[in-house]
Amino acid sequence: MMEGIWLGVCCLSGWLILPTCPLHQYYFIKEPLTWNEAQTYCRQKYTDLATMENADDLNQLQRLLSSSGHNSGVWFGLYSKINWKWSDGFTGSGAEYRDWGTNEPHFQMDHFCVYKYTTWSSYNCDSELKFSCYTGTPDNHQLVPVTKAMNWSNAQKHCRENYVDLATVTNANQDQQVGKLVPYMGFIWIGLFRDPELYWSDGSSFSWSNFDHFKTTISSNTVLCGLTSLQKSMIWRLWYCEERKPFVCQLTVRRQVVKLRIDLGDSSVDLNDAAVKAEILEKASVQTAPRDVRNIQSRSQDEGKRAFK
Known part of the structure; x- marks a missing residue:
């Protein structure tokens, strides 16, 4: 009816x-x-x-x-639309690697950026966290921990001006390397994010x-x-x-x-x-x-x- x-x-x-x-x-x-x-x-x-x-x-x-x-x-x-991307634009082998936690990722307004703790979580991009940059290439890189807390956009800017970009994580080994920073840094921004992409029909x-x-x-x-x-x-x-x-x-x-x-x-x-x-x-x-x-x-x-x- x-x-x-x-x-x-x-x-x-x-x-x-x-x-x-x-x-x-x-x-x-x-x-x-x-x-x-x-x-x-x-x-x-x-x-x-x-x-x-x-x-x-x-x-x-x-x-x-x-x-x-x-x-x-x-x-x-x-x-x-849900479209996760890496800050450095990487789309090669391993670009789809994820280590989401339980009930992650989730939609909540402004939660469009990703941090690493024991697993990955989507979070409010305006929150100030410590973060990891990288040097080298996404496939062969060296992590650079930054202990000054910044919001995601400022962290991205800092990494691009001083290194290559926020950390791109393409496999379990790289994920473990970021995880080693957690005990003394806590929550860590990585380079994964998505645009809001909200539309009217x-x-x-x-x-x-x-x-x-x-x-x-x-x-x-x-x-x-x-x-x-x-x-x-x-x-x-x-x-x-x-x-x-x-x-x-x-x-x-x-x-x-x-x-x-x-x-x-x-x-x-x-x-x-x-x-x-x-x-x-x-x-x-x-x-x-x-x-x-x-x-x-x-x-x-x-x-x-x-x-x-």
Whole structure:
């Protein structure tokens, strides 16, 4: 069964001063699908999976889910590519070597850099740790311990200016050599990192987020997908895209400017009065609503079910 709930308003501007017009109209789809299946459905029936660019969008989607009575996780349009790289750009034999610890690596905002302790862990790149540079080549190199703690970017800069780069680790023997530094240095930055690579399904630029400190184990996944819920106060998480969840589509609305010429029989009428504005908007909304919005509003639930089948 495929159920859709519509939430949106008609926005006018011109001679009247009105609230900000939402650019996205959201539709809750109850049928659980994988993230990719949900994306395909939304692109066929609406515009795309839901994008949230500010707190107003988040609040609008929250009201929609509240009206639907659905509290658990729903897909929306955010996703992240998982692509670990070495600081020196090494891609040869051994570049895929890893010594991850239990539940590592994980996704958490800003945890895009890697340190060595007993095993490897992803960590906040702004944290200041000691680190290991190298001289020579990635295949045949000598480690250079640096005992002054720096964040990952500054550690990278220091290694590049004074040696070759942060340590590249391509096999168990090299990993053991870094491990020998741990007893007197503690946590040690190495050269492995990944870019944030956060994207919206509709191609919007990523500039606002609502993540918490929840960790998602990445394992062998190369992509994680956006999940939110009323139960978790609309906090965003990245989750496993192949799980089946309900989802939220969006219809992207173009702003519409409408100028109204009003003949007043009574000169005492105040156009700034809230009740007068509301009456004018009510009379104008049907004529000014975008055609595609009116068409979607007129769909019955039965039609939506048949379209999904």
